[in-house]
Amino acid sequence: MAERALKKAISLNESNTFAYNNLAIIKNKQLKFDEAWDLIEFATTKNPMPPQFWENKAEILTQLILSGETSRGTFSDVGYFLVRANYFPTGIYEAFSSIQKYLTREQVQEIISGMINMDIFYSETVKDCVVKPEAYFNIYQKSIEIVAMLNVTEIEEIEFAHYTTTDTANKLIFENSNFRLHTVTTANDPEEGYPLLDFIGFPHSYLPNFYQAFVGSFTFNPDSLNQFRLYGKNDNIEGTGTSLVLSYRYFATESKINNNLTNPQSVISHKAKQSLFRCIYIDPVSKRIVSLGHREAGVFYRDYPYDDSEKEKKMNLYLDRINNLKNDVEGALSDLTSQIQILFEEIRSQQNLELEALKIIPLLLIHLRYLVKHSAFKEEQECRIIQVEPLQNNSRIKMTPDNCRMYIDYIPFHNGNKSYLRSIYWGPKTLNFELFRDRITQLGMDIECYKNYHPFD
Template sequence: MEDKEFNVQNLDRLTDEERKKVSNLLNIKRRKRGDEEYAKANLEIGKIIANKGYMPLAKRIWEEIQVSDSLYLYSKALYNIGLSWEKMGDEKKAIYFWKKVERRCNLESFICSRVNLGIVFSRNKDYEKAIQYWSEIKEEDGSDVFHEMKLFIGVAYHQLGMDKKSISFLDSIALEDNKKYYAEARNRLGVIYYHKGNIKKAIEFFSSVRKEYDENSFGYAMFHLGLTILEKNMDEEGALEYWHQVVSLSDNIFCSEAKFGIGRIYLEQGKENLALDMLRSINIEENTEAYTKAQLYLAEFYSSNGEEGKAVKIWEKITEEQDYEYYLTAKVKIGIQFLKNSCSEDYYEHWDFFGKKYYFGKNSFKKSCSNEINLLFEKIDNKEIMKNLTSCFMIILGIIDELKIYSKYLDFKNKSPERKFAHYTSTSVANLLLQHNYKEDNCKIGSRFRLNTINNVNDPSEGLVLYKYLSLFNNLYDTPDSGKKNQVFLACFTFNHDSLNQFRLYGKENHKEASGISLIFKNSYFQTDYYSEVANIDIYDKYKVLLSNNEDYKENLELSKQELVRCIYLEPNSGYIRLAQRDKLTFYHEFEDREEAEKKWNDYQEYMVLKTKNIQFLIDKLKFFCEEINKGRKTVKNLNLDKELDALLEKMFLPIKYLIKHSAFQEEQECRMMYITTIDNPKVQMVYGEALYIEYAIDIKDNLDKVYIAPAATQYQPYLAKLLCDTDVKIELSNNPYRQTS
C-alpha cells in the first residue's frame, strides 16, 4: 500500500511472526519491485490480516491491485474483495465483484466465485440463479468440484419442486467419481423418495451408503434408514440397530436425533428407565432441537403418569431461543394444566402475548392469528375481550394437539392400536389409484389420491355444529367464511376396516350397495410427528410457485404428508361428545385369543376415556370463553371492529370446525386428512362442473396394508390381485353377510 501506509504494530491480533511477515511484505513497492511482485505482496498481506478478522483493511489492500498488474492476480483480488464484502454482510457488493471474475483470467478464482454466487442465491431461495452459476462449472475444470456442483444442482431442483431433474442430477454421481459426493447424493435421493412415500426406494438409496465413503453421510443414512423401516415395517428392533450405529459415531450431527428415536421406541416398549436415560443424555450443546423435543417427551411422560409438577417444571424451562414453536407448545400445555387445576388467573400469564408482536414460527396459521390478535388489541379498548380471544386460540391449539393421531410412541406402553386406517371407495376409483405409476403408450394412466371439497360430504351441518354449540354467530349460514374465499379439502378415513354399513353407504359402483372396497392404510401414509406444526393450513399468504412449462411443474401441485386427525361427535343441544375410535369387535378380529383381545380393548378404553375427558374439558372451557366474548362484544360500538372480530374467530376455528360432526354420525368413527387453502392456490385442480380437488403426493401401494372387498364386489378379486402382485398387500373378502338384491 504505497499511498495508504498503516502501522502494523496496531494490529494486535497478529502474532509476532505474522507481524514481521507483513512488515517485510509492506516493503515491496510497486516502483522498485514491479507491478506483479507488488500485487503478490498485497494478496498475501490481505490474506494474513483477513484471517485475523481485519476484513475492511484487507479489502482496501486488495483494492490496490490493478488489472494491468496481472490478469491472474487481479482476478484473485476480485474474488477476495467479494469474499470480504460477504463477510461484512453486503451480499450485493459481493455478487458484483464475483461476477467480474472471468474463466480465462484465473480458473481457480472463477470456480470459487461461481460456487459462492450459487450459494448466495440459494441462501436467498433464488434457486434458478443458483443453478445458472453452478452450471458454469464444467467437468474439465476438475472432477471433484464438478460433481459437487451436480449435487448442489440436484438439491436446488428438489427445492424448486422439480424432482425429475433433481433425481437425474443426483443419480448421475457415481461412486468412482467421488465417494463423499456419491454418499451425499444417495442420501438426498433417499429423502426425496421418502417424502414421496416410496419407502422401498428410500431404503434402497440409504442402504447404499457405507461408512468408508463418508462418516457423516453414513450417520445420516443410518438415521434415516431407522426412520424408514420403522414406517414401512414397524420394525422397532431394526430401527434400534441402525440408530445405535449412529450413537456410536459420537461426534455425528445425527447422534442426538438417534438418541431421541431410541428413547421414543423404548418408551413404547415399556422400557421406561432405558427411555428416560436415553432422552436425558441429549445435551442442548449437541443439538438444540433434539434436546428440546426430548424435554417435551419427558414432560409428556411425567404428565401421563400423574406427575404434573415435574412436567410443568420442564415446560417452564423451554425458552424462545431454543425453538419458538416448541416454546409455544410448552406455554399452551402449562396454561391448560393451570386451567385444569383451577389456578385462577395463573394460566393466563403463559398466554399473554399482547403487544409483543410474536411470530409463531414458520406456520402461517399461528403467525397470522397471533398477528391479528395483536392488531385487534390495538383497536379494541377492552382487555377482557382480548384475554378471552387469546384463551380461545390457545385452547384450539390444545384441542388440535389432543386430536392428532400419532400412532406411536407416546400414547401407549405397548404397540399403538391406532396404526391402520380404512378408506372406502369404488372399485373403479381403486383401479385408478393402484395404477398411478403404470404407463401405457408412454402416457401415465391412473390417478393420485385426492382430497375433495367439503361440498361432497353427506352431513349438511358440516362446519356448523361447533358454532351452534358455542353460540358464536347469529346467522350460522352467513359466517365470514361463507363467501368461499377459503376452501376446505378433505379425505375421509375410519377406524372401521370391514364395516357393512360403510360398504353400503360409500364406494358404490353404479349406485349398487356394498359394491366397493376398503383400502387399509398404514400410519406411514400420514404425518406422524408428535410435535409437528398445524401443517394443513395454507390460506394467509399469497401462494408462490415456480411456473414452468414442463412435467416437473405438476410435482409442485401435490401435497406432501399430512396429519390424520380424529373427529369429535357433538350433540349441540346437550353438549354430549364422543371421539372417533375403534369399537370392541375390531379387537376380536385382530387377536385370536379372546383374553388378549379383551385386555387390549380394556387398555384402549382406559386411554379413550382419558382422552375424551381432556377434550370435554377443553370444549367446555372454549364454550365459557366464547360466552365471555359474546358478553364483552356488546361494548364494541364500532360495527367494523365487530366484523373484524367475527372474521378472526372464524379464522381461528378453521382447523377444528370441520373435525366436529353431529353425533348422529358417530358410528362412522371418522378420521380426516384436511387441507385448507385459498381458491387461487395452484394446488387446487378442477374438473369443470364436477369437482375441485388437490392431489396427495404419497404413493399408495407402498403404504397399503390390506384390501377388503365388499360382498357385492367379489368378482374384482383377481383384478385387484393383479394390480397388487408386486406388493405384499393382503386381499380379503368382507366377513359381513349380505343378501344381494337385483
C-alpha cells in the same frame, strides 16, 4: 476426540456450518451454554436452511434461560426457532408431558405463543382487527390445543381404512395416482363445519371463505357394513365399493397441521406426510360429546393376534383411554366455549366489535370445526387429514374435469415398489373380486384381499 476433529474441520474451513452445529451440541452437553450459543448462532446466521440447526438453537436457548441467562432471548424466541425447525404448536402440546420435567406449563405456553406468532394463517386472520388481540389469541390457542389432543397416537391404531369406488381403487393401486384431499364444501354431510358452531351457540351467517379446509377421510374400522352402504357406491348402489386399508406409516408420526400456513420458511409438496386426527361426535342440543372416533370392539375380537383373555384386556384398556380422552376433550371444549362467551360479554352493545368477532372466530376455529361432526354420524368412527388452504391464487388447488370438486394432491397409496396398503376389503355387492385379486398377485403386491360377507340384501 470428536471435539478435536470438529475444531480441526473449522480451522480448515471457517464456513463449515455443520461443524459449528455439531460442536455446539457437544458444548451444550458439557453445560458450556455460552460457547454453545456462539457456535449455533454462527451456524444459523451463515446457513439458515437446515431445520436441525434451529432445533439445536432452541434447545441451547432453553438451557441458557433455565440457567438464569436471559440476555440471549426468551421462551417466545424458542418458539420461533422451533417453527424454523419445522415443529408445530400441536406437536408441542403433545410433547408437554415429556418436557414438563424441566419446563413449567407457563413456559411451554410462552413457547407456543412464539410459534403462533409465526403462523401466517393466524396473523392474516387477525390483521387490522379491533377486538383486543389477546382474546383472539386465547381462542385460537385453545382450539389448536384441542386439535393436538385428537392426534391419532394409540398403539392399537396401526391401520386405517378409506372407502371408495372400484374405479378410484384401480387408479390408486394400479395407476399410482395421488390420493386427493377434497374440499369440505362438497362433502356428503351438508352440515360440515356447523356442529361446533352450534355447540358454542354461534350463528352460521358470517362464515367468510378466504380459507377452506381440504380433508382426506379414513375410519378405524376396516370392514364396516355401515361404510359400505354410505361410500364408494357404483351407480348409487349400496355395498358396491372397496375398503383400502393403510398402514399408520402413511401419515406423519408427529402432530402437525398446515405447515404451509404456520411455517413461512417451508416449501410444501404433496409428498409431505400429514398427521391424522380423530373426529369428535357431538350433540349440539345437549352440549355433550357422544364419542370420539376409535377402533370398535369387533375389530379387536377379529383382527388382533392374542388369546381371548389377553384380547379382552387390551381392548378394555384401549377403550378406557379413549373414554378418558373424551372427558379431557369435553373439558377443553367447555373452556373454549367459556372464552368465547366471556369475549361477547365484554363487547356486548358494541356492534362493530360483535360483527368482527362473528366473522373472525369461525375462521380461527376452522381446523377444529372440520374435526367436529354431528353425533348422527358416530358409526363412521372417522379420522381425518385436514389441510386449510387460502383460496385466492393458490396453485396447489386443482379442479376435477367435471368442475364439480376442488382438491389437493396427497401422496399415493401405492407407487411402484413402495406401498402403504396392507389389505383390501371388497364390498358385499362389489363385482369382479377374483379378477382384482389376481391383478394384485400378478404385480407381486403384498396386499391381502378379502371378500366381504356381511348379511346384506
